[in-house]
Amino acid sequence: MKAVISATGLWTPKDSISNEELVTGYNAYVDKWNSENAAEIEAGNKDALTYSDAAFIEKASGIKSRFVISKAPILDPEIMAPRIPARPDNDPSILAEIAANAARQALKTAGRKAEHVDAVIVACSNLQRGYPAIAVEVQSILGTGGFAFDMNVACSSATFGIEAARGLIMGGQARSVLVVNPEICTAHLNFKDRDAHFIFGDVATAVLLEREDVAPARHWEVIGAKLITQFSNNIRNNFGFLNHCAPEDDGLQGDRGKKGLTDKLFVQNGRSVFKEVVPLVAKLITEQCQANGLDPNDLKRMWLHQANLNMNVLIAKKVLGKDVDIQQAPVVLDEYANTSSAGSIIAFHKYSSDFENGDTGLICSFGAGYSAGAIFVRRVG
Ligand code: COA
Numbered sequence: 362m363k364a365v366i367s368a369t370g371l372w373t374p375k376d377s378i379s380n381e382e383l384v385t386g387y388n389a390y391v392d393k394w395n396s397e398n399a400a401e402i403e404a405g406n407k408d409a410l411t412y413s414d415a416a417f418i419e420k421a422s423g424i425k426s427r428f429v430i431s432k433a434p435i436l437d438p439e440i441m442a443p444r445i446p447a448r449p450d451n452d453p454s455i456l457a458e459i460a461a462n463a464a465r466q467a468l469k470t471a472g473r474k475a476e477h478v479d480a481v482i483v484a485c486s487n488l489q490r491g492y493p494a495i496a497v498e499v500q501s502i503l504g505t506g507g508f509a510f511d512m513n514v515a516c517s518s519a520t521f522g523i524e525a526a527r528g529l530i531m532g533g534q535a536r537s538v539l540v541v542n543p544e545i546c547t548a549h550l551n552f553k554d555r556d557a558h559f560i561f562g563d564v565a566t567a568v569l570l571e572r573e574d575v576a577p578a579r580h581w582e583v584i585g586a587k588l589i590t591q592f593s594n595n596i597r598n599n600f601g602f603l604n605h606c607a608p609e610d611d612g613l614q615g616d617r618g619k620k621g622l623t624d625k626l627f628v629q630n631g632r633s634v635f636k637e638v639v640p641l642v643a644k645l646i647t648e649q650c651q652a653n654g655l656d657p658n659d660l661k662r663m664w665l666h667q668a669n670l671n672m673n674v675l676i677a678k679k680v681l682g683k684d685v686d687i688q689q690a691p692v693v694l695d696e697y698a699n700t701s702s703a704g705s706i707i708a709f710h711k712y713s714s715d716f717e718n719g720d721t722g723l724i725c726s727f728g729a730g731y732s733a734g735a736i737f738v739r740r741v742g
Contacts, residue, residue: 363573364530366523366581366738367473367537369710370466370567372459376432377696380415380425380559386436387413387558393438411555418559423670427562427698429547430455441552445545456489457498460543463567464503471569471577473537478569479507480535484522485542486515486701486729487549491602499541507535515596516666516728517588518542518702519566520736523724524586526570536572541565542703549598551626560668561627562698566706579742584721585653586736589645595633596729600625639672642727643679649735650680655721657681660689660737662712662722667694667704702726716740 391410401407419425429435431443445455453461460483468475481503483496488511496509514521519542526538546561571580604625650657657680665673670692677685691712693704700707705726716722720740727733 362531362533363582364527364570365573365576365583365741367569367571367576368467368471369569369706370463370468370470371707371710372462372466372565373697374428374430374563376430377426377428377562378432378435380418382436383559384413384415384418386438386441387552387555390438390441390553413555413558421669421671422559423692423694424559424698425695427547427559428564428696430545430563431547435547435552443545443547445548453502454489454495454498456483456485456495456543456545457502459545459565460495460499460541460567461502463543463565464499464539464541467539467567467569468503471571473569473571475503475505477575478503478505478537478539480526480529480538481505481509482522482525482538482540483509483511483543484514484518484525484540484702485544486513486518487545487598488513495543496541499539503539505539514590514702514732515730516668516701516704517726517730517732517734519568519706520586520724520726520734521588521732522702523568523570523583523736524588524734526568527583527586530570530572536575538570539567540570541567542701542706544701544703546699546701549600549627556631557627557629560699562700564697564700564703564707566703566710568706577742581738582741584737584739585649585655586734587645587649587652588732588734589641590730590732591641593637593729593731595637596627596629596731598625598627598729635669635672638727638731638733639675639679641731642676642725642733645733645735646676646680646723646725649737653737655737659721660723661716661720662688663690664705664708664712664722664724665690666726666728667692667697667708668699668728670694701728718742
């Protein structure tokens with residue numbers, strides 16, 4: 362039994378922060394920190410912090426702005442983090458709420474009623490709690506049937522989630538599966554870290570996968586897919602439930618010596634990530650095109666993970682053997698920044714309406730783990 366993609370959904374926060382606003386907030390924090398630490402800086406015990414720069418951010422990453430759930434506290438030099446109030450257990454949790462918003466749009470587009478969905482997978486980088494699963498809460502909010510579970514493969518969560526959903530459908534467990542990617546990436550970002558403060562934004566996406574015989578006539582056939590992982594410490598977030606069990610003097614707690622950066626938030630060796638992930642992804646796409654009898658140049662579009670524009674340009678160039686036309690590998694990170702697993706799905710959602718029957722494309726994720734996922738699709742109908 363074939364599993365196809367019936368529809369996608371996108372929920373975007375109303376507020377966004379431009380590079381200029383972000384840099385103004387950061388630089389005010391730098392002035393404050395340097396003045397508070399003036400004596401130690403003068404004595405040579407601490408390095409003064411240096412300003413961030415909007416032009417650097419755009420050149421290094423392609424990011425111009427990011428949507429966020431909690432704008433003012435991120436820009437407040439006294440806070441430099443989102444402030445998302447805790448909610449009573451009986452109220453919908455924020456992650457489930459934004460996931461449901463994106464899911465509703467996918468259901469509407471497919472003309473599907475929630476009760477006809479029989480599985481929900483919440484696949485994202487940062488889950489709000491251990492349990493009950495966010496996906497089970499989304500199931501309850503939407504009124505879907507069957508079962509639900511959470512999974513996390515960092516930036517590749519959406520493609521791995523799509524493959525998990527296809528497996529459930531082909532194995533007979535479900536006929537209609539919602540894969541939802543609520544990504545509140547600003548909550549795992551250290552806004553006091555100049556190297557990384559510009560990287561992430563918040564969003565939620567959804568993909569509805571269905572058994573071919575119940576799907577709408579106009580859908581996306583999955584013509585091939587491949588998932589890979591390869592362990593790396595170059596992108597890491599050590600936040601977890603064991604944190605409060607570690608003795609304070611174990612040498613790893615607190616700052617790791619880098620500008621007060623705590624390892625319970627996102628940390629990366631950006632240069633190494635760039636160097637190692639580009640060839641890994643280019644090889645994956647090239648090999649899988651071959652395995653599926655596809656010429657990469659016949660792909661009408663590649664909806665790539667949205668972490669860094671220079672990375673995407675290089676991957677596309679390696680795969681296609683020539684400079685890319687932006688039409689072929691569309692960019693959303695200029696407006697959304699890196700939204701982890703949701704990035705390639707936002708690109709797919711926004712830049713696929715011109716596909717005609719038989720056109721092929723590739724959804725491709727990559728990120729922490731390392732992990733990468735390639736899903737080749739063909740428009741039907
Ligand atoms: N403003 C101004 N200057 C900055 C800056 C900022 N916000 N952040 C860093 N710089 C400076 C650095 O201090 C360094 O200066 P130096 O050469 O005098 O030492 C210079 O810019 C280059 O810094 P570097 O960190 O080496 O930047 P980069 O060119 O490697 O770009 C990334 C940084 C993160 C954009 C880049 O490594 C990258 O794209 N990596 C891919 C990984 C990725 O995107 N991961 C996301 C998670 S999936």
